[in-house]
Amino acid sequence: MPTLRQFEIFVKLAETGNMGEAAGGLGLTQPALSQQLRALEDRLGLRLFERVPKGMQLTPAGRDLVAGARSVIAAARDFRDAADHVAAKPAGSIRFGVSPTIGPYLLPAVIKILHERYPDLRLFMREGIPTAQHAALAAGELDMVLSPLPIAGRGLQVEPLFREPLRIVAPPDDPLHDKTSLVHEDFRGRTFLTLDHRHHYHRQLMDICDKLGASVLSDYEGTSLDALQQMVGSGVGLAILPELYIRSDAGGLDMVRIAEPDDWTEYRSLAAAWRPSAAYADLYAEVAQIIADEARKRARLQLI
Amino acid sequence: MPTLRQFEIFVKLAETGNMGEAAGGLGLTQPALSQQLRALEDRLGLRLFERVPKGMQLTPAGRDLVAGARSVIAAARDFRDAADHVAAKPAGSIRFGVSPTIGPYLLPAVIKILHERYPDLRLFMREGIPTAQHAALAAGELDMVLSPLPIAGRGLQVEPLFREPLRIVAPPDDPLHDKTSLVHEDFRGRTFLTLDHRHHYHRQLMDICDKLGASVLSDYEGTSLDALQQMVGSGVGLAILPELYIRSDAGGLDMVRIAEPDDWTEYRSLAAAWRPSAAYADLYAEVAQIIADEARKRARLQLI
DNA sequence: CCTGCTCAATAAGATATGCTAATGGAGGCG
DNA sequence: CGCCTCCATTAGCATATCTTATTGAGCAGG
Missing domain, CATH: 1.10.10.10 (Winged helix-like DNA-binding domain superfamily/Winged helix DNA-binding domain)
Structure with a gap:
C-alpha cells in the first residue's frame, strides 16, 4: 500500500x-x-x-x-x-446508564445544560437495573452511571452526589390522612408496592417495611415510579417515592398524598460512577457536579 | 498527518x-x-x-x-x-490530436478496434492545425498526433504510415468532364479552394496550383473537407481532396466528380508522432500500426 | 558551436521510523 | 495465592526517509 x-x-x-x-x-x-x-x-x-x-x-x-x-x-x-x-472540546457520544428511579425526572435538565456547554456532545441515556449497569460500566459498555448507592464495581470512580428523602405516599382516601400525627404503628400490617427486586430500591423498601412492621406486595413489581404512583392512586397499597420524583412534572401530588410518621428520616443516597481510566474522566466529574447542582436546585437536599 | x-x-x-x-x-x-x-x-x-x-x-x-x-x-x-x-492493461485517456483532413474519415474505425482491444482505454480526439498540434505534442498537452508530413517537433518519434493520392474534383457540370483526357493546360486559370492557410494542405495546394498554372481562391479558407466539397459542388471552384476522404461515407462522389490530368501523381504522406519518452510509447506504435492497416484496407495505398 | 540555465536523477551519509523479541505490570479468576 | 490474559515498556536492529552534493540531459541565447 x-x-x-x-x-x-x-x-x-x-x-x-x-x-x-x-x-x-x-x-x-x-x-x-x-x-x-x-x-x-x-x-x-x-x-x-x-x-x-x-x-x-x-x-x-x-x-x-x-x-x-x-x-x-x-x-x-x-x-x-x-x-x-x-x-x-469534548465530543462524541457518551453512553449514560441511569436508574429509572431517578433518570427521567432529573436528567432532562442536565442534558439541556450539557448541550449548551458542549454542543458536539451527545448523551445516550439507557435505563436499567443499577447492578447490571455497574457491571456494564466496568466492562466498558457504558461510560457513566447515575444510580443509588451502594455502587459495587471494582476500580470504579464513585462520586456521591446528594441524599434524597424518601416519602411515603398513600391514596387520597386512605385513613392515614385523617390523623394529624402518625407513628410507626399506624403502618403496621399495611402493604407497600415495590419495583423489580433487582433494584436497590427493593432492598431498601424491604428494610423500611421491617422497621414499620409493614409487608411488601410480592405479586407486583413495577418497572417505573409512575407505575407505582398509579397503583397507589387506585388504592392497591402504599408506596415510597423519592423526593425528586414527587417534585417533578411527572410526579406531583395529584393522585397520592404524603403520609409519614413524625420521626420519618429515610433517605437514599445517589452517586455517579465512571471508570477513572476513561478519557473523559474529567468531563464525567463535571457532569456529576451538574447533576448535583441541578438536584439541589429543585429541593433543599443535603450533600452527603 | x-x-x-x-x-x-x-x-x-x-x-x-x-x-x-x-x-x-x-x-x-x-x-x-x-x-x-x-x-x-x-x-x-x-x-x-x-x-x-x-x-x-x-x-x-x-x-x-x-x-x-x-x-x-x-x-x-x-x-x-x-x-x-x-x-x-493500458487504460486512461489518450489525448489524440488529428488533422481535420484525415481524422473524421479514418479514425472512427481505429477507435472501434482500439476499444475492442483495450476496453479501458479512452481516446480523446482533438482536431486542430497540425503545426500547433506538433507543438502541443512536444509540450505534453497531447499524447499522440496523426497528421500529414512533415512533422517538425524536436525529439518526437515520427512514424510515417502511408501515402495517399490527392484527387482533383470539379462540379458535375464542369466542362472538364467533357474531355476524355486532361492535361495540365486544362487547369490553367482555374481557381482552387483551400483550407485554413496554417494547414500543411494549404502550402501543398499552392505548390500544385503553381505547377498547373491555377490560382488559389484567397477569400475563402475552409475548416473541413466537407465544406470544400460543398463549395465545389455548388460551382465555386475546384478542390483537391485526399483519396481516403473521397472513399469515406462523408465523402463519396455525389456532389463532385474527379477530373485530373492523365499524368497526375500528387500524394500526401501521413504520419503518426508521439514522444518516445511517453509511458505508452509502445501502445502508440501499435495504434500507428492499426491506423496504417486500416487505411490500406480502404484503398490500395502505398507504404512510404 | 559553445555556454549557461533549468530541471530531474543519482550517490552517500545522517536520521528517523517501524518492527521484533524479551520483559514488566495490572487485573481477573479458579 | 498463583496463574492467566492482556497491554505497556524497553532494547536492539533493519529499513525507510531525508538532506547535501553531484551528475546528466535538454534547451536557449550569444
Whole structure:
C-alpha cells in the first residue's frame, strides 16, 4: 500500500508539474520527492508521470488515478480535522446508564445544560437495573452511571452526589390522612408496592417495611415510579417515592398524598460512577457536579 | 498527518477490541501495534481507546472517528485497485490530436478496434492545425498526433504510415468532364479552394496550383473537407481532396466528380508522432500500426 | 558551436521510523 | 495465592526517509 506522503506527492506534483516546486510545497527537497515518486511508481507498477523537458507531465494512467489520490488525502484531512475538533472540546457520544428511579425526572435538565456547554456532545441515556449497569460500566459498555448507592464495581470512580428523602405516599382516601400525627404503628400490617427486586430500591423498601412492621406486595413489581404512583392512586397499597420524583412534572401530588410518621428520616443516597481510566474522566466529574447542582436546585437536599 | 498504517490499526482494533488479535490480523506483533496506537493518539492529542480489563474499548471520541478512519483506508484501497487495474492493461485517456483532413474519415474505425482491444482505454480526439498540434505534442498537452508530413517537433518519434493520392474534383457540370483526357493546360486559370492557410494542405495546394498554372481562391479558407466539397459542388471552384476522404461515407462522389490530368501523381504522406519518452510509447506504435492497416484496407495505398 | 540555465536523477551519509523479541505490570479468576 | 490474559515498556536492529552534493540531459541565447 502506498504511503500517505506518496499520495500527497502525487497530487502536488500533478498540480505543479515541477518537482522542485512540489517539494517546496510539501516541505521537503527535490531528491526526496524524486525518490518517493519512483517508489510509488515502482509499487504500482506503472508510470504516473512522463519526464518532459519542461518538467513532469501526467501519463494517461496518471490522469485517471490522480482523482483517487486526491480523495485519499481528502479523507485523511477530514479525519484530522474531525480529530482536531474533537480534541478541542469534548465530543462524541457518551453512553449514560441511569436508574429509572431517578433518570427521567432529573436528567432532562442536565442534558439541556450539557448541550449548551458542549454542543458536539451527545448523551445516550439507557435505563436499567443499577447492578447490571455497574457491571456494564466496568466492562466498558457504558461510560457513566447515575444510580443509588451502594455502587459495587471494582476500580470504579464513585462520586456521591446528594441524599434524597424518601416519602411515603398513600391514596387520597386512605385513613392515614385523617390523623394529624402518625407513628410507626399506624403502618403496621399495611402493604407497600415495590419495583423489580433487582433494584436497590427493593432492598431498601424491604428494610423500611421491617422497621414499620409493614409487608411488601410480592405479586407486583413495577418497572417505573409512575407505575407505582398509579397503583397507589387506585388504592392497591402504599408506596415510597423519592423526593425528586414527587417534585417533578411527572410526579406531583395529584393522585397520592404524603403520609409519614413524625420521626420519618429515610433517605437514599445517589452517586455517579465512571471508570477513572476513561478519557473523559474529567468531563464525567463535571457532569456529576451538574447533576448535583441541578438536584439541589429543585429541593433543599443535603450533600452527603 | 497520521500514517495509513495507523488508520488500519485504528480500524482493526476497533473491530477486535483486542491488541493481540488485531496485530495478528495486520501481520505484526502486539508491541508494534501498541506503539503505533500510542503514536496516533499522541499525534491527534486525544485518546481513541480506553484500556479496560477485557481489552480495548473505544472512547466516545474514538467511536466518532472510526468511521472517518474507515473511509481513509477505503479510499486508499480503491486507489490501489484502480492502479492494479490500470497496470494490468493500458487504460486512461489518450489525448489524440488529428488533422481535420484525415481524422473524421479514418479514425472512427481505429477507435472501434482500439476499444475492442483495450476496453479501458479512452481516446480523446482533438482536431486542430497540425503545426500547433506538433507543438502541443512536444509540450505534453497531447499524447499522440496523426497528421500529414512533415512533422517538425524536436525529439518526437515520427512514424510515417502511408501515402495517399490527392484527387482533383470539379462540379458535375464542369466542362472538364467533357474531355476524355486532361492535361495540365486544362487547369490553367482555374481557381482552387483551400483550407485554413496554417494547414500543411494549404502550402501543398499552392505548390500544385503553381505547377498547373491555377490560382488559389484567397477569400475563402475552409475548416473541413466537407465544406470544400460543398463549395465545389455548388460551382465555386475546384478542390483537391485526399483519396481516403473521397472513399469515406462523408465523402463519396455525389456532389463532385474527379477530373485530373492523365499524368497526375500528387500524394500526401501521413504520419503518426508521439514522444518516445511517453509511458505508452509502445501502445502508440501499435495504434500507428492499426491506423496504417486500416487505411490500406480502404484503398490500395502505398507504404512510404 | 559553445555556454549557461533549468530541471530531474543519482550517490552517500545522517536520521528517523517501524518492527521484533524479551520483559514488566495490572487485573481477573479458579 | 498463583496463574492467566492482556497491554505497556524497553532494547536492539533493519529499513525507510531525508538532506547535501553531484551528475546528466535538454534547451536557449550569444
